[in-house]
Amino acid sequence: MSNELKKPGRILRAPENFIDASLSQAITKDGLNEERRNFLRKSFVTASAVIAGGAALTQGAMAATFQGDPNILNHTEYDQALGLPVTANPYGVPSKFEVNLVRRESPGLTQVGGASVSFAPLQGLFGIITPSGLHFERHHQGWHDMDPSKHRLMVMGMVKNPKVYTMDDLMRLPSVSRMHFIECGANSATEWGNVAVPTVQYTHGMISCSEFTGVLLSTLLDDCGYDKKNGKFVLAEGADGSGMTRTISMANALDDVMVVYGMNGEMLRPENGYPLRLVVPGVQGVSSVKWLRRIEVGDKPYDTKDEVSHYVDLQPDGQQRQYTSIQEAKSVITSPSGGQVLLGKGFYNITGLAWTGRGKITRVDVSADGGRNWRTARLETPVLSKALTRFNIDWVWDGSPVILQSRAIDDTGYVQPTINQLRGVRGTKSIYHNNAIQSWKIAEFGEVTNVQVK
Amino acid sequence: MYKLSKVILAVSLSVFSLAALAQPLPGIGRTATPNEIAAWDIDVRGDFKGIPKGAGSVALGNQVWDDKCASCHGTFGESMEVFGPIVGGTTKEDMKTGHVLSMVDGSEPKRSTLMKVNTLSTIWDYINRAMPWNAPKTLTADEVYGVTAYILHMGDILPANFVLSDKNIADVQKTMPNRNGMTRNHGMWEVKGKGDVKNIACMKDCIKKIEITSVLPDYACDAHGNIAEQNRHFGAVRGADTLLACNPDPSVAELNRIYNSPYRATASAPSTIVAITKPASVAPVLVETTGLDMLKQNKCTACHGVSNKIIGPGFKEIAAKYKGDAGAEKRLSAVVKNGGGGVWGGSMPAHGNLKDADIKTMIQWILTSAK
Numbered sequence: 001m002s003n004e005l006k007k008p009g010r011i012l013r014a015p016e017n018f019i020d021a022s023l024s025q026a027i028t029k030d031g032l033n034e035e036r037r038n039f040l041r042k043s044f045v046t047a048s049a050v051i052a053g054g055a056a057l058t059q060g061a062m063a064a065t066f067q068g069d070p071n072i073l074n075h076t077e078y079d080q081a082l083g084l085p086v087t088a089n090p091y092g093v094p095s096k097f098e099v100n101l102v103r104r105e106s107p108g109l110t111q112v113g114g115a116s117v118s119f120a121p122l123q124g125l126f127g128i129i130t131p132s133g134l135h136f137e138r139h140h141q142g143w144h145d146m147d148p149s150k151h152r153l154m155v156m157g158m159v160k161n162p163k164v165y166t167m168d169d170l171m172r173l174p175s176v177s178r179m180h181f182i183e184c185g186a187n188s189a190t191e192w193g194n195v196a197v198p199t200v201q202y203t204h205g206m207i208s209c210s211e212f213t214g215v216l217l218s219t220l221l222d223d224c225g226y227d228k229k230n231g232k233f234v235l236a237e238g239a240d241g242s243g244m245t246r247t248i249s250m251a252n253a254l255d256d257v258m259v260v261y262g263m264n265g266e267m268l269r270p271e272n273g274y275p276l277r278l279v280v281p282g283v284q285g286v287s288s289v290k291w292l293r294r295i296e297v298g299d300k301p302y303d304t305k306d307e308v309s310h311y312v313d314l315q316p317d318g319q320q321r322q323y324t325s326i327q328e329a330k331s332v333i334t335s336p337s338g339g340q341v342l343l344g345k346g347f348y349n350i351t352g353l354a355w356t357g358r359g360k361i362t363r364v365d366v367s368a369d370g371g372r373n374w375r376t377a378r379l380e381t382p383v384l385s386k387a388l389t390r391f392n393i394d395w396v397w398d399g400s401p402v403i404l405q406s407r408a409i410d411d412t413g414y415v416q417p418t419i420n421q422l423r424g425v426r427g428t429k430s431i432y433h434n435n436a437i438q439s440w441k442i443a444e445f446g447e448v449t450n451v452q453v454k
Numbered sequence: 455m456y457k458l459s460k461v462i463l464a465v466s467l468s469v470f471s472l473a474a475l476a477q478p479l480p481g482i483g484r485t486a487t488p489n490e491i492a493a494w495d496i497d498v499r500g501d502f503k504g505i506p507k508g509a510g511s512v513a514l515g516n517q518v519w520d521d522k523c524a525s526c527h528g529t530f531g532e533s534m535e536v537f538g539p540i541v542g543g544t545t546k547e548d549m550k551t552g553h554v555l556s557m558v559d560g561s562e563p564k565r566s567t568l569m570k571v572n573t574l575s576t577i578w579d580y581i582n583r584a585m586p587w588n589a590p591k592t593l594t595a596d597e598v599y600g601v602t603a604y605i606l607h608m609g610d611i612l613p614a615n616f617v618l619s620d621k622n623i624a625d626v627q628k629t630m631p632n633r634n635g636m637t638r639n640h641g642m643w644e645v646k647g648k649g650d651v652k653n654i655a656c657m658k659d660c661i662k663k664i665e666i667t668s669v670l671p672d673y674a675c676d677a678h679g680n681i682a683e684q685n686r687h688f689g690a691v692r693g694a695d696t697l698l699a700c701n702p703d704p705s706v707a708e709l710n711r712i713y714n715s716p717y718r719a720t721a722s723a724p725s726t727i728v729a730i731t732k733p734a735s736v737a738p739v740l741v742e743t744t745g746l747d748m749l750k751q752n753k754c755t756a757c758h759g760v761s762n763k764i765i766g767p768g769f770k771e772i773a774a775k776y777k778g779d780a781g782a783e784k785r786l787s788a789v790v791k792n793g794g795g796g797v798w799g800g801s802m803p804a805h806g807n808l809k810d811a812d813i814k815t816m817i818q819w820i821l822t823s824a825k
Contacts, residue, residue, distance in 0.1 A: 111537070196674075320636050343692070
């Protein structure tokens with residue numbers, strides 16, 4: 001290892017970035033076997049060598065020189081200095097140390113950023129609420145920061161009195177606040193045929209969950225006197241360049257569809273439709289039209305671009321399923337997950353997310369042996385309808401290779417299927433609605449990778 | 455006693471009116487005017503409800519296509535460079551059956567628009583509301599008819615002399631190759647529907663032999679950047695340093711690629727926690743400058759990559775082409791402002807909204823700093 005250090009052009013990781021815990025575990029507990037040495041060299045590069053200096057990597061040397069953790073023995077830059085005043089950040093921002101947990105595009109997935117998607121960093125998020133700044137993005141023709149004082153919502157079509165509402169009007173109406181997930185119908189689409197992406201951010205990051213505040217769509221439909229006999233469908237349309245349009249059935253519209261302005265206690269973020277969007281709970285995200293400006297009541301579906309050319313699911317017989325809206329029960333372990341590396345043998349909290357567009361999650365099972373045996377995980381509260389549910393389960397890793405899986409069950413009794421069960425019915429070309437059980441393989445040296453199993 | 459019951463009655467009436475929300479809501483919203491409805495009610499349904507009067511020939515469509523559509527979609531609508539292909543994969547036989555055969559046998563690697571759509575109205579509606587991509591809702595109704603006709607002509611559905619109009623579009627619908635290719639016979643339209651895939655919640659000895667059927671291929675090892683920089687540097691796990699794990703003995707060129715990767719979030723972040731010391735010989739060129747920021751803000755980067763072509767040429771390619779050309783700044787500024795074409799094989803739309811000073815800053819950055 002010391003030879004490598006001297007190699008010109010070799011990248012050296014600075015000491016403050018070095019992983020103390022993993023190294024001490026590696027050395028004091030398991031020794032520095034060849035595999036671990038190789039892995040450390042490859043994955044953590046020369047960090048260990050920088051710190052300990054090659055030959056010093058022995059238990060004896062460590063024990064002889066160890067007086068205590070310098071982070072405890074010495075004063076710090078924080079405990080002997082004055083901190084920043086209030087309102088240094090009038091609108092708070094995350095710690096600078098959290099810079100790695102950001103929305104990211106999947107390279108090669110799309111060619112232009114204005115018609116693309118960014119994925120939420122599920123691998124580092126806690127609980128069920130997605131921070132507003134990390135909510136996944138899907139734009140069809142770019143996003144705008146629209147002036148709320150000029151924004152209008154028109155409700156027309158098969159109604160007694162077509163009306164125009166300003167934001168002033170909408171925010172006077174009876175409001176509801178509800179937690180719901182929004183999941184893109186194409187979440188996990190890359191995995192229909194084979195493993196294609198490395199981490200949970202890219203396999204499952206087109207889901208987010210927020211507390212939304214707004215008006216029930218039924219309130220507005222009632223206000224305009226919608227045609228209760230012949231009004232069977234509703235068209236929602238956005239105010240952006242793409243003029244996003246989606247059909248929603250009247251039953252759905254009257255059930256729990258919301259016209260939303262608030263998100264996690266603040267106004268919607270511009271990327272999420274500021275100042276007004278639709279939220280269609282349990283249904284693929286494309287129906288939750290952002291920058292909502294028009295609602296039309298009609299007697300037939302509207303056959304819009306995203307109901308005819310996209311968001312149709314090709315079946316093996318060549319027919320495309322149209323209006324496949326509901327996001328069926330699904331779960332994924334977010335940590336440990338693909339691309340991550342365990343710090344060593346011992347205790348871990350396996351954690352993940354489960355959700356269903358048909359109601360509530362009732363149970364999540366976790367397997368550490370590729371689906372042979374299962375244990376039931378703890379569901380954290382609240383467990384809400386059409387919202388993310390957080391699950392946790394205790395696990396002790398003995399250092400042997402394992403395959404982790406999670407399996408959600410919802411209150412209709414539906415059990416999340418395997419990828420091969422899905423393929424058996426729908427083939428591999430349907431792009432949308434892949435709700436398969438996700439498998440993460442953990443190798444002997446702790447590296448987690450995305451795999452599919454049979 | 456009489457007085458008391460009157461009070462009770464008044465109170466209960468007011469409670470009732472709150473609960474029932476007498477319609478319409480008093481003081482909220484106003485009736486939309488006919489002009490307002492006409493301005494926004496642009497959707498065209500599968501049965502052509504909502505389509506405006508008008509007509510456009512294949513020839514008119516061809517002209518509009520070459521000016522405004524071909525740069526993204528290709529001269530023949532076949533391009534996959536920016537968006538999916540629009541034409542390809544349909545046959546005369548499909549026009550008879552209304553089922554596109556290549557959707558069944560998988561003979562077309564990428565599904566084209568004409569393979570997928572069942573309703574012609576959708577093509578008309580979408581072009582009308584959302585195209586051209588960078589200037590939506592700027593085509594006239596006749597132009598939309600023309601472009602729709604031209605697409606169908608490229609797909610061998612309409613002859614070169616055809617004029618598509620509100621009068622004949624329903625007849626043309628009857629020849630759409632995949633008009634019978636949709637099904638709504640599934641349980642995923644409504645929340646009460648039944649799923650089509652069944653699993654059972656077995657708990658013990660569920661599988662005899664577990665076989666790994668797919669893993670990430672080696673060539674994709676670092677395709678998603680450095681996973682170490684997509685995880686915390688503390689906590690239960692770390693991210694694998696894939697850029698280095700996938701490059702066990704990186705050359706200087708590879709190190710440059712690694713350090714200029716878009717996932718090096720440190721370049722624009724107020725943080726030094728990704729503390730990797732870099733030998734001076736491979737120090738990254740920081741591309742974050744005022745000029746590039748402005749190019750991003752003004753959405754130039756939607757069509758131009760820094761080094762590579764997206765729709766238009768990459769900034770680096772432009773810099774190379776005009777190296778040493780003293781008049782380049784002025785000429786390129788005029789192209790940005792007024793539009794132009796031909797130089798790179800496509801056309802650049804006009805950007806009259808941009809300030810001259812901003813254009814100057816951006817052009818100067820392209821010519822001097824795009825590397």
